[in-house]
Amino acid sequence: MSQKATNVIILTIAQGVNIVLGFLFTPYLVRTLDKNIYGTFSQVNLVADVVSLVFSIAIIQIAMMLFSNTNKRFEDSIKTVILFVLYGGILGAIFCIIFSFFAPSIFKNELLGMWLKLFSFSIIGSKLNLVLNQALIRINKTKFLMTLSVCSNFTKLSLALVALKVFQSVEMLLIVYALEPIISSIIQIALLKKTQPFNWAI
Amino acid sequence: MILKEIWQIGIPLYIVELLGNSYTYIAGFIISGYFGENEYAIYKKWKYGAALDRDNLCYYLNHYDGRYDHAYSVEKLSSGCRK
Incomplete structure (x- = not known):
């Protein structure tokens, strides 16, 4: 079997496992949280998703195109893309914090302000994680990517379960959800640094 | 570049x-x-297939205005709901 076919199969398995994990956890979340709490949690996710989309400027597709172009130096491409995502993420997080002061009156929901502030830093990690996935695929580290993706998702959901069952805290759940892509990105950058011995100073 | x-x-x-x-x-x-957040929760729960929770299903059907076909099939499951 060719390397490309193996990579596709590995990534499909990883995606499948993550979908199953999410499919098992979502009904639990829905039934555990009160209607208004689940609604507010969904609103926080909605706002963070929109802000992340607006500030990312289709960087995942751009990264995919740059990394698959063999005429481009991988070193230049990855540095530029990481810088771009980081700036976009930080701007998005700042915007989200500013928006959190107006959100309670716009959505008529007092809880939203505090939760948006807590969740705002997830915007930095969410797209960075996806861009680094593309970089790891480019250097043929799909097995590592599969293991990391499944393990981080499983850990996230386990911690989310602890946050809800033991601490009954949605704030803790939001922090777990926000931290997961950031920690995952740090591990991915560490591997990239180890395998790509170029000057990483930006 | x-x-x-x-x-x-x-x-x-x-x-x-x-x-x-x-x-x-x-x-x-x-x-x-x-x-508001309550209606959004119902919308999200419905979307993720958790709408078969009896209370939500009844709530949905009591606020159902007859515009969507899929609600008819769901209605059969909820004969216990008071309209």
Whole structure:
């Protein structure tokens, strides 16, 4: 079997496992949280998703195109893309914090302000994680990517379960959800640094 | 050079991405902004297949205005709901 076919199969398995994990956890979340709490949690996710989309400027597709172009130096491409995502993420997080002061009156929901502030830093990690996935695929580290993706998702959901069952805290759940892509990105950058011995100073 | 390329490729892709996702986000903003977090929770629960929770199903059917076909099949499951 060719390397490309193996990579596709590995990534499909990883995606499948993550979908199953999410499919098992979502009904639990829905039934555990009160209607208004689940609604507010969904609103926080909605706002963070929109802000992340607006500030990312289709960087995942751009990264995919740059990394698959063999005429481009991988070193230049990855540095530029990481810088771009980081700036976009930080701007998005700042915007989200500013928006959190107006959100309670716009959505008529007092809880939203505090939760948006807590969740705002997830915007930095969410797209960075996806861009680094593309970089790891480019250097043929799909097995590592599969293991990391499944393990981080499983850990996230386990911690989310602890946050809800033991601490009954949605704030803790939001922090777990926000931290997961950031920690995952740090591990991915560490591997990239180890395998790509170029000057990483930006 | 790469930055120039990012802008050249990025802007059309960005517009496509925004338009492609606009339905989900506009729907989300309208429902959660206009109707509030409770209605949005019902919308999300319904979407993720958790609507068979009896209380929510009854709530949905009691507020159902007859416009969507899929509700008819669900209605059969909820004969216990008081309309």
